[in-house]
Amino acid sequence: MALSSDEASRFADLLKGHSDELTRRWTEIVASNFRGRLSHAELERQMGELQRGFQAAMDGGAGDLDADASGELRGLLSDLSTTRARQGFSANETAVSVYALKEALLGILDGSGEADATTLRDFVAYSAFVDRAALFTFDSYVRVREELISDQAEQLLELSTPVVKLWDGVVAVPLVGTLDSARAQVVMERLLQTLVDTSSPYAIIDITGVPAVDTQVAQHVLKTVVAARLMGAECIISGIRPQIAQTIVALGIEFGDIATKATLADALRHVIKLNSAQPKAR
Amino acid sequence: MERVPVLKIGDILLVSIQIDMEDQVALQLQEDLADRIVATGCHGVIIDISALDIVDSFVGRTLATIASISRVLDAETVVVGMRPAVAITLVELGLSLPGIRTALNVELGMAMLAQDEPEPEPVGGEEEPVATS
Numbered sequence: 001m002a003l004s005s006d007e008a009s010r011f012a013d014l015l016k017g018h019s020d021e022l023t024r025r026w027t028e029i030v031a032s033n034f035r036g037r038l039s040h041a042e043l044e045r046q047m048g049e050l051q052r053g054f055q056a057a058m059d060g061g062a063g064d065l066d067a068d069a070s071g072e073l074r075g076l077l078s079d080l081s082t083t084r085a086r087q088g089f090s091a092n093e094t095a096v097s098v099y100a101l102k103e104a105l106l107g108i109l110d111g112s113g114e115a116d117a118t119t120l121r122d123f124v125a126y127s128a129f130v131d132r133a134a135l136f137t138f139d140s141y142v143r144v145r146e147e148l149i150s151d152q153a154e155q156l157l158e159l160s161t162p163v164v165k166l167w168d169g170v171v172a173v174p175l176v177g178t179l180d181s182a183r184a185q186v187v188m189e190r191l192l193q194t195l196v197d198t199s200s201p202y203a204i205i206d207i208t209g210v211p212a213v214d215t216q217v218a219q220h221v222l223k224t225v226v227a228a229r230l231m232g233a234e235c236i237i238s239g240i241r242p243q244i245a246q247t248i249v250a251l252g253i254e255f256g257d258i259a260t261k262a263t264l265a266d267a268l269r270h271v272i273k274l275n276s277a278q279p280k281a282r
Numbered sequence: 283m284e285r286v287p288v289l290k291i292g293d294i295l296l297v298s299i300q301i302d303m304e305d306q307v308a309l310q311l312q313e314d315l316a317d318r319i320v321a322t323g324c325h326g327v328i329i330d331i332s333a334l335d336i337v338d339s340f341v342g343r344t345l346a347t348i349a350s351i352s353r354v355l356d357a358e359t360v361v362v363g364m365r366p367a368v369a370i371t372l373v374e375l376g377l378s379l380p381g382i383r384t385a386l387n388v389e390l391g392m393a394m395l396a397q398d399e400p401e402p403e404p405v406g407g408e409e410e411p412v413a414t415s
Contacts, residue, residue, distance in 0.1 A: 230368075
């Protein structure tokens, strides 16, 4: 339901005529929702900007939020939701910032004392427009939050899979946290690439930080070991806690001829012994 | 048809594959290597596949066959320089290339072969024990 050009121009007049009054009421309603988490001055500035955005859209004769004249308003709304999302406000609090305009408008129309059937129809039309604006805000809020979440997931992936050099020709991967397919893939690729880059013939996979080992995790680890073998490097699995050892046996997971050690220290000792048994490459 | 060069370095034949491994190329390499092992009497073969993006099942099998042929001719084969992506693909496909020894690079491959090789007997037999009166 778009605004007719008459309604739009009356809306614009209303916004213009009661500009200060409207901003004041609007800010008050929003501020009561935020309970002092944003300063009054800051809110007043944001609401003032939004109000000018609405006014510009109405002046441009925008019947709808998708219209060209509403471009600036859309920009303001998505800016608002971006800031709110990054500052950690809830979706509710973000949407209320826009919905509050309806209450402020109603207050002004009521106060003018000349309310008739036309005013009512106008108010319903304005409300519909504000609703669409609020929904748009909500959409942008969700989008920004999703971006934040996916960014964080990526950062977590980067952070949690370091490959460290322990000794000459020995690298270690301390696995921390749950090992799902995506992470297992990243760990595998990074480990194999490090083996090539450092030409280390030994790798220790330390699973001390893995909370639980199931068949899937074991499968991922085994694949990594087999791939490393194909490239000519030997993997040792270390950091197997007593409960994990019991789980592994209970599940019937076979590590075959892959060396497993209880601690990283044991694994390193084992590798150094293997390493000294054969002449150095250089 | 393109051919893969076979280089003799000391007691080792070095094969560095720099072209796409088509089936014909692989078969030709298998023949050439057998000939060269017999001709040179080398005891080690190093096949460098670090330039290969793709190792399919045929190439994998050919490599295994080459390893077996060399073993019959008393030469040990080491495949070196497999890329991580190739290794991951082979594992995902369930191909583990049984019977092929691998090393990370040519250097480690040569060290592996040198380790297998027993110390060469000093020419002229054992040294005379120094008589101590």
